[in-house]
Amino acid sequence: MWNEHHLSRDKRDSSAPRSDSFPLQNARASQLNSRYGRPPRSEKDEKGTNIQVVVRCRGRTQREIAENIPVIVDAASNTQEITLKTTNKTYTFDRVFGQETTQQHIYDDVVSPILQEMLMGYNCTIFAYGQTGTGKTYTMEGDLEDQEGYITRDAGIIPRTLYHLFDVLDQEEAEYAVRISSIELYNEELKDLLNPGDDRPKLRIFEDPNGTGVIVQGLEEALINSAEDGVRAIQLASRNRRIAATKCNDKSSRSHCVFTLTVHIKETLADGEELLKVGKLNLVDLAGSENIGRSGAENARAREAGLINQSLLTLGRVINHLVEHSVHVPYRESKLTRLLRDSLGGRTKTCIIATIATAKIHYEEIISTLDYASRAKNIRNKPEVNQRMTKKELIKEYIHEIERLKSDLQATREKNGVFMSADSYRLLLDENQSKKDQVEEITKEIQVFKDNVQNLTKEVEQKAKLLMGKQRELREVNDKLQETKKWLQRIQEEHEQTKQSLEEQVALRKYHQQYGDKLEHFASETINTLQNTVKDNAGLFNKLDRQRSVQEKNRGALHAFKKDVDVKAHKIVEEMLQFKSSIGGMQSDLEAKAQAYADALQKVSMLY
Numbered sequence: 001m002w003n004e005h006h007l008s009r010d011k012r013d014s015s016a017p018r019s020d021s022f023p024l025q026n027a028r029a030s031q032l033n034s035r036y037g038r039p040p041r042s043e044k045d046e047k048g049t050n051i052q053v054v055v056r057c058r059g060r061t062q063r064e065i066a067e068n069i070p071v072i073v074d075a076a077s078n079t080q081e082i083t084l085k086t087t088n089k090t091y092t093f094d095r096v097f098g099q100e101t102t103q104q105h106i107y108d109d110v111v112s113p114i115l116q117e118m119l120m121g122y123n124c125t126i127f128a129y130g131q132t133g134t135g136k137t138y139t140m141e142g143d144l145e146d147q148e149g150y151i152t153r154d155a156g157i158i159p160r161t162l163y164h165l166f167d168v169l170d171q172e173e174a175e176y177a178v179r180i181s182s183i184e185l186y187n188e189e190l191k192d193l194l195n196p197g198d199d200r201p202k203l204r205i206f207e208d209p210n211g212t213g214v215i216v217q218g219l220e221e222a223l224i225n226s227a228e229d230g231v232r233a234i235q236l237a238s239r240n241r242r243i244a245a246t247k248c249n250d251k252s253s254r255s256h257c258v259f260t261l262t263v264h265i266k267e268t269l270a271d272g273e274e275l276l277k278v279g280k281l282n283l284v285d286l287a288g289s290e291n292i293g294r295s296g297a298e299n300a301r302a303r304e305a306g307l308i309n310q311s312l313l314t315l316g317r318v319i320n321h322l323v324e325h326s327v328h329v330p331y332r333e334s335k336l337t338r339l340l341r342d343s344l345g346g347r348t349k350t351c352i353i354a355t356i357a358t359a360k361i362h363y364e365e366i367i368s369t370l371d372y373a374s375r376a377k378n379i380r381n382k383p384e385v386n387q388r389m390t391k392k393e394l395i396k397e398y399i400h401e402i403e404r405l406k407s408d409l410q411a412t413r414e415k416n417g418v419f420m421s422a423d424s425y426r427l428l429l430d431e432n433q434s435k436k437d438q439v440e441e442i443t444k445e446i447q448v449f450k451d452n453v454q455n456l457t458k459e460v461e462q463k464a465k466l467l468m469g470k471q472r473e474l475r476e477v478n479d480k481l482q483e484t485k486k487w488l489q490r491i492q493e494e495h496e497q498t499k500q501s502l503e504e505q506v507a508l509r510k511y512h513q514q515y516g517d518k519l520e521h522f523a524s525e526t527i528n529t530l531q532n533t534v535k536d537n538a539g540l541f542n543k544l545d546r547q548r549s550v551q552e553k554n555r556g557a558l559h560a561f562k563k564d565v566d567v568k569a570h571k572i573v574e575e576m577l578q579f580k581s582s583i584g585g586m587q588s589d590l591e592a593k594a595q596a597y598a599d600a601l602q603k604v605s606m607l608y
């Protein structure tokens with residue numbers, strides 16, 4: 001029942017970890033916030049849109065690697081083509097995701113835009129289809145545990161959607177109510193995975209009288225107030241889901257599982273009237289589509305597998321009829337197609353994620369899945385936004401529901417004692433047999449678990465070694481990074497210098513431009529001056545030549561003069577020498593005469 005209390009976000013459990021710790025949400029949230037409000041019905045919607053089909057490849061298992069089984073699928077992530085190496089056949093899809101694709105990548109590229117449409121008021125469905133062990137459950141649920149309030153990197157579409165949804169609603173500060181349900185379809189029987197009690201009346205499918213899909217009577221729709229509430233509910237549903245071991249996959253799930261998320265968001269119109277916008281998202285994990293013989297299904301299990309394949313077969317037939325535009329589409333031939341009727345050729349926005357293995361031993365299943373998915377691409381749906389509901393309408397709807405439940409209860413009470421039809425008795429016997437099978441299966445499963453633990457221990461050891469190697473690589477990369485940083489710094493400095501010199505050149509060029517005329521004038525003046533100077537220099541050189549010849553002449557005269565002086569001086573010296581020697585003769589003559597005169601004087605004196 002709709003309850004005002006649940007609309008108020010203030011009443012939410014404040015002790016639960018806040019969903020804004022979820023790292024993925026904020027990037028998409030702003031896009032989503034701006035998209036609220038009723039979108040105009042586009043031309044595309046009128047004509048219908050093709051179902052979106054994407055393919056996700058699962059890498060080889062450890063066993064396939066150990067046995068050297070080659071890869072036969074050529075698929076690069078984020079392309080649209082996938083090629084089979086054996087035949088060179090190429091398939092085209094809306095998107096292909098290689099084996100290296102992460103859970104977050106799938107969520108961002110495929111699911112986030114669909115959540116956006118659901119918030120606009122569309123019904124949307126995402127199917128995971130493929131052979132057992134190719135990752136349908138991994139893609140849809142993945143790891144449901146959290147680590148200190150954060151989802152893990154292996155978390156699949158469901159937990160990521162829950163966290164993203166609450167983050168957007170909280171950011172929008174919208175008044176909302178979110179409900180979830182989870183149904184398992186196993187052996188053509190429906191089971192409420194959130195409330196699987198054996199004493200509960202069987203779930204029944206009804207066509208919605210308003211023609212808006214189907215209603216599952218008696219199905220519990222849990223109101224959740226946070227993503228954590230939702231994840232807890234899904235953990236419960238997952239535990240309740242039947243799983244059994246087959247030769248193909250140790251934890252093969254042979255049931256179909258439909259998880260539904262319904263959001264009511266309150267909108268207040270300009271005139272104050274309050275309307276409720278409703279969006280629905282079905283996340284469907286189909287059972288494995290493998291060949292019965294190969295999966296090793298036997299006896300009671302063969303019956304199960306047969307029924308599973310019958311459901312998928314009907315799904316395939318429905319797809320074929322829709323593609324061929326048949327008047328009659330056999331939706332009613334299986335519960336699966338009745339449940340999903342609106343998602344196939346109806347008013348829902350639908351996406352199929354086909355999961356495939358890549359190793360050669362799965363050749364047939366790979367081809368079968370790709371063919372199936374290729375055909376599904378041609379289905380056209382005509383998505384329509386759900387009509388906004390007034391509160392009155394909603395209350396009326398719930399009153400009808402209560403009335404119907406009351407009459408069911410009354411009918412049950414009136415049957416005194418134990419009432420059981422022959423069909424129900426047969427079913428009970430079958431169920432008993434199935435339980436026995438289940439015990440046998442669980443025993444085998446325990447053995448498989450033990451083997452798995454052993455394998456995991458080995459794997460952990462290998463991973464530890466790998467981690468050490470990676471750490472070493474990381475260190476090397478870090479060193480290289482440091483070097484690159486230094487190199488970058490150098491380049492940056494050089495860049496700065498180049499920039500500076502460029503700026504100088506630009507300034508210089510500007511300066512040249514600005515003073516070009518002046519320079520030209522100055523240059524022509526300088527040229528004139530230089531020409532004059534050249535002329536003056538020529539005169540100067542002539543003058544110098546003349547001076548040089550005068551000097552030459554002077555030098556000749558000087559030489560002759562010098563020579564003459566030399567001769568004359570020589571002559572004078574000789575004459576002087578002669579004169580000196582003649583003077584010397586005269587001197588000795590005079591001395592002899594003076595001596596004779598002295599002697600004569602002495603004789604005279606002696607006489608007296």
Ligand SMILES: Nc1ncnc2c1ncn2[C@@H]1O[C@H](COP(=O)(O)OP(=O)(O)OP(=O)(O)O)[C@@H](O)[C@H]1O
Pocket residue numbers: 057058059099130131132133134135136137138139249251252253254286287288289355
């Ligand atoms: N893309 C992937 N990356 C890593 N592990 C994966 C991937 N896909 C699947 N696995 C692992 O392979 C195993 C089988 O996957 P899963 O159970 O999801 O297959 P399935 O298709 O749902 O099988 P079934 O049809 O039996 O339900 C699981 O252990 C899962 O964790």
